Amino acid sequence: MSDLTAIEKRKLERQLGMGSGYVLNFSNRTLAEFFLDTVGIEIYDDKYNRGTGSKANRMRAFWDVESNYTVGKVLGIIFDNWEEFKDFDSPEQPPDECLKIVQRLKESAPVPDLDALTPYSAEETFENLSESVRKSIEQNRPEEGLDRLHTFLIKYFRTLCRNRGVSVGRVKPLHSLVGEYIKALKQAGEIESEMTERILKSSISVMEAFNTVRNEQSYAHDNPILNYNESLLIFKHVISSIRFINVLEGADAMELSETEDNEEEPPF
Numbered sequence: 001m002s003d004l005t006a007i008e009k010r011k012l013e014r015q016l017g018m019g020s021g022y023v024l025n026f027s028n029r030t031l032a033e034f035f036l037d038t039v040g041i042e043i044y045d046d047k048y049n050r051g052t053g054s055k056a057n058r059m060r061a062f063w064d065v066e067s068n069y070t071v072g073k074v075l076g077i078i079f080d081n082w083e084e085f086k087d088f089d090s091p092e093q094p095p096d097e098c099l100k101i102v103q104r105l106k107e108s109a110p111v112p113d114l115d116a117l118t119p120y121s122a123e124e125t126f127e128n129l130s131e132s133v134r135k136s137i138e139q140n141r142p143e144e145g146l147d148r149l150h151t152f153l154i155k156y157f158r159t160l161c162r163n164r165g166v167s168v169g170r171v172k173p174l175h176s177l178v179g180e181y182i183k184a185l186k187q188a189g190e191i192e193s194e195m196t197e198r199i200l201k202s203s204i205s206v207m208e209a210f211n212t213v214r215n216e217q218s219y220a221h222d223n224p225i226l227n228y229n230e231s232l233l234i235f236k237h238v239i240s241s242i243r244f245i246n247v248l249e250g251a252d253a254m255e256l257s258e259t260e261d262n263e264e265e266p267p268f
Helices: 006-013 028-041 055-065 068-080 094-107 123-139 146-163 176-187 192-218 230-249
Strands: none
Touching: 006 055, 006 094, 006 146, 055 068, 055 176, 068 094, 068 230, 123 146, 146 176, 146 192, 146 230, 176 192, 192 230
């Protein structure tokens, strides 16, 4: 559940026009579509049915049920698209006090930059993996997403390697893919400092250790599961690296090659 304070809730309710049971200019249909499209939530599910079941009451239930990250993401999208969602009583611009609440919610998420886990491909399995990994963090259960994070990384670095003309094969393990990718970056002259190169190269040994975690301490097999704090550390390190690489590559360079052959993840 989110940790919105009573004062924060009152500020949000006032600006979202929730006093009469509504939420801005949303209808029942558009509210349902909005939640489904942005966070994959069925807002008319029974767990969000509070009191009269009005749109405002469902928003209140959403705040109480979902995590800081998910609540911050939804509110952020509303305020970022204020012109589209505001009603005739709304201010012209989203109030600064509400934007500060959104920023606090997002910054208090267990793993920052979670949106870096975006599959730059329409491939269904890649999209499903990304969504599954994000949900494990949004629900503050990183230990449950370790195996899927590993699988996501396999597909992610195969994509990067293919786009740079590097052969990936069918059984090349994660750390080898990372090594090949870093080598390609170096050869292309895209690493400007020795320190950056060393940081990236350290990821090779980190990803090799992740292979062991995936096989022996995740739900990939019948294992004793790695503890919460160490799982969270793994997520933070991995997502920080992905965020940097996404900026380096740019979204346009991240499309999967048409020669994708749906390899299964190697057992490493």
